Every structure is written in C-alpha cells, then in structure tokens.
Amino acid sequence: MPRLNAKRSRTRGVSATRWLTGEEEATWRLLVQVMVKLPWALECQLQRDASLSFIEYHVLARLSEGRVRTLRMSELAMLTNASLSRLSHLVKRLESRGLVRREVDPTDGRFTNAVLTKAGHELLVDSAPGHVTRVRSLVIDGLSSSELQQLHDASKRLLGRIDASS
Amino acid sequence: MPRLNAKRSRTRGVSATRWLTGEEEATWRLLVQVMVKLPWALECQLQRDASLSFIEYHVLARLSEGRVRTLRMSELAMLTNASLSRLSHLVKRLESRGLVRREVDPTDGRFTNAVLTKAGHELLVDSAPGHVTRVRSLVIDGLSSSELQQLHDASKRLLGRIDASS
DNA sequence: CAAGATTGATCTGTCAATCTTC
DNA sequence: GAAGATTGACAGATCAATCTTG
Numbered sequence: 001m002p003r004l005n006a007k008r009s010r011t012r013g014v015s016a017t018r019w020l021t022g023e024e025e026a027t028w029r030l031l032v033q034v035m036v037k038l039p040w041a042l043e044c045q046l047q048r049d050a051s052l053s054f055i056e057y058h059v060l061a062r063l064s065e066g067r068v069r070t071l072r073m074s075e076l077a078m079l080t081n082a083s084l085s086r087l088s089h090l091v092k093r094l095e096s097r098g099l100v101r102r103e104v105d106p107t108d109g110r111f112t113n114a115v116l117t118k119a120g121h122e123l124l125v126d127s128a129p130g131h132v133t134r135v136r137s138l139v140i141d142g143l144s145s146s147e148l149q150q151l152h153d154a155s156k157r158l159l160g161r162i163d164a165s166s
Numbered sequence: 167m168p169r170l171n172a173k174r175s176r177t178r179g180v181s182a183t184r185w186l187t188g189e190e191e192a193t194w195r196l197l198v199q200v201m202v203k204l205p206w207a208l209e210c211q212l213q214r215d216a217s218l219s220f221i222e223y224h225v226l227a228r229l230s231e232g233r234v235r236t237l238r239m240s241e242l243a244m245l246t247n248a249s250l251s252r253l254s255h256l257v258k259r260l261e262s263r264g265l266v267r268r269e270v271d272p273t274d275g276r277f278t279n280a281v282l283t284k285a286g287h288e289l290l291v292d293s294a295p296g297h298v299t300r301v302r303s304l305v306i307d308g309l310s311s312s313e314l315q316q317l318h319d320a321s322k323r324l325l326g327r328i329d330a331s332s
Numbered sequence: 333c334a335a336g337a338t339t340g341a342t343c344t345g346t347c348a349a350t351c352t353t354c
Numbered sequence: 355g356a357a358g359a360t361t362g363a364c365a366g367a368t369c370a371a372t373c374t375t376g
Binding site: 002003004017018019020023024026027028030031032033034035036037038039041044060061064065081124125128129132133134135136137138139140142143147148149150151152154155156157158159161162163165166 | 168183184185186189190192193194196197198199200201202203204205207210226227230231247290291294295298299300301302303304305306308309313314315316317318320321322323324325327328329331332
C-alpha cells in the first residue's frame with residue numbers, strides 16, 4: 001500500500017513481507033472506507049433525529065431487551081463492544097439526561113445495574129423506526145439475500161480471527 | 167432490534183417500519199462488531215510498533231504515493247476520509263514529531279502542501295511490514311479469493327449508497 | 333465572496349489509578 | 355486479593371467561527 005521504492009524487495013528480519021496484490025489492496029481500501037463512512041452516516045441520522053450517538057442508541061436498545069429493561073454494566077459493555085470505563089462515563093451522561101438509571105445490585109454489591117427509564121424507552125421507540133429504515137437503505141436492502149448470507153459468514157470468520165488475535 | 171412491545175405493530179406517520187428479520191439482524195450485528203473491533207485491532211498493532219494511529223499511518227502512506235511525497239491538505243483529507251479540520255490538527259502533531267512538513271503552495275497561496283519528511287518515510291518503511299502482515303492475518307488471508315471478490319463488490323455497492331445519502 | 337485551511341472551545345474516549353464488595 | 359465499577363487527567367475529534375488568498 002505505501003510506496004516503498006527499492007526497499008520493497010529487501011528482506012528485513014526473518015521473512016519477507018507478503019505485500020497486498022493490486023486487487024487485495026483495492027478491496028481493503030474499500031472496506032476501510034465502509035468502516036469509516038457507514039458508522040458516520042448512522043451517527044448523523046441518530047444525532048439529528050434523537051440526539052443520540054450510535055453507541056448510545058445501542059445502549060438503550062440492549063437495555064430494552066434485558067429482563068425488566070435492566071442489565072449489569074459489565075454485560076452491557078460486552079454487548080455494546082465498549083470498555084467498562086467508556087460505558088461508565090457514557091451511562092453517567094445518559095443518566096443525567098434521564099434516559100437511564102443506575103442502581104447497585106441488592107443481591108451483590110459489586111454489581112451495578114443499568115435500567116432503562118420510561119423516558120429512555122420512549123426515546124428509543126421514537127428513534128428506532130428512523131434508524132432501522134436507514135440501516136435498511138444503506139446496508140440491508142443494497143444486498144441480495146445470498147450476499148447477506150455471505151456477509152454474515154465472512155463477518156463471523158473475520159471476528160473469530162480478530163478476537164483470537166487480542 | 168430493540169424490543170418495542172406492542173408498539174412494534176403500530177403504524178406511526180405515513181408508512182409502517184420494515185423491521186429487520188432475525189437473520190438480517192444477526193448479520194447486521196456481526197457487521198457492527200467488525201466495524202468496531204477491526205479498526206481497534208489495527209490501531210493496537212500500529213500504536214505498539216510505531217506509535218501511530220490508524221489514520222496517521224494512512225496519512226504517511228498516502229503521502230508516500232504522491233509525486234515527490236507531497237499532497238495538498240484537501241486531497242489528503244479526501245484520501246484518508248478525514249475532515250479538513252481533523253487533518254489540520256493531526257498534521258500539526260505529525261509536523262511537531264518531524265514526520266511531515268507543511269508549505270504553502272508557491273503557485274497559489276490558498277493551498278497548503280503536506281510533504282513527507284525523511285524521518286516520516288523511514289517510520290513508514292519500518293512499520294509497513296508489520297501493518298500489512300496484520301491486515302493479511304486478520305482480513306485478507308481469512309477469505310477465499312471469490313469471497314474477496316464479493317467483499318469488493320459489496321463494499322463498492324454499499325459505499326455508493328452511503329455517499330449518495332449524504 | 334468562495335474555497336482552502338486553521339483555530340479554539342467543547343465533548344468524548346482512553347489509560348492508569350482507585351475504590352468497593354465479596 | 356480479585357472482579358466490577360468509577361474517576362480524573364490527558365489525547366484526540368467535532369463544530370462553528372475565523373482567517374487568507376485569489
């Protein structure tokens with residue numbers, strides 16, 4: 001990908017680098033663009049329509065699915081792919097907006113439960129149609145059902161590699 | 167995706183929302199995970215090996231490809247999918263590290279050229295093998311060549327929709 | 333005045349350190 | 355002491371406002 005002149009052919013360390021072919025490079029650059037622009041497009045829609053970031057929306061959405069609209073902070077962090085620290089800051093902000101409430105687990109004081117409030121649920125209900133419509137128009141409806149199937153499989157495989165590497 | 171109870175079937179506004187099916191939802195969630203975790207995995211490798219963020223690496227890489235390792239700020243912004251503002255802050259930092267230099271275009275004072283320095287080029291040369299190796303191991307080598315072809319086409323199609331929507 | 337670029341204020345995320353509960 | 359969670363300081367991104375050149 002970068003232009004490295006003559007050094008490209010030089011072996012450094014133990015084994016020579018297998019550079020990307022032209023086609024691999026092109027595919028990789030397209031994928032990077034999707035990874036950057038797609039979240040951005042969704043952020044814009046959510047911010048405009050509901051004053052929510054992508055991850056904030058998903059926090060509300062995951063809570064709405066939990067029993068009694070409640071999840072432990074650590075569970076919520078995993079479900080939203082956020083660090084516990086990030087989630088803690090984020091939930092504090094949502095709490096100050098009245099969308100979420102926190103309470104210590106009565107059965108075990110080490111856990112904190114995040115609870116979706118009525119206002120939070122209402123905001124989610126109001127913003128979900130617009131968000132889902134956008135996900136459809138930008139992603140789902142642009143792919144055939146066999147492409148979706150393949151995207152599913154490919155994503156799963158990549159995730160396996162990514163998770164294994166960390 | 168969120169659990170909306172009875173409201174799910176209620177028509178709000180003009181037309182009913184077409185919710186995602188179970189399979190669409192599953193695929194979408196996997197894709198979101200990839201969009202979050204893949205950049206993170208690459209950031210970690212670059213940060214550890216070269217003290218560069220993903221976008222900083224790409225700034226250096228795009229500059230290395232320009233004639234005389236030079237690009238206008240506005241071109242560089244497009245190539246790296248960054249806003250001009252973000253790029254300006256970022257290049258200022260790279261400049262203070264001696265990896266890039268900025269100079270006003272002598273033929274038209276409105277343009278600023280970013281130039282890759284010797285030190286910047288050396289850092290790129292040193293870090294490229296590790297980065298490419300990681301891109302291969304996490305993405306390229308995990309997919310068959312027909313999958314890569316399909317990923318290429320699908321990404322292109324999605325990008326078209328995303329760009330058209332903004 | 334339009335386009336390229338920069339700036340400063342503000343907000344968000346990260347990292348390391350800390351606190352609490354079992 | 356280990357796991358869950360929070361905190362504060364710092365780094366980086368965004369947005370709106372501004373500056374500059376042609």
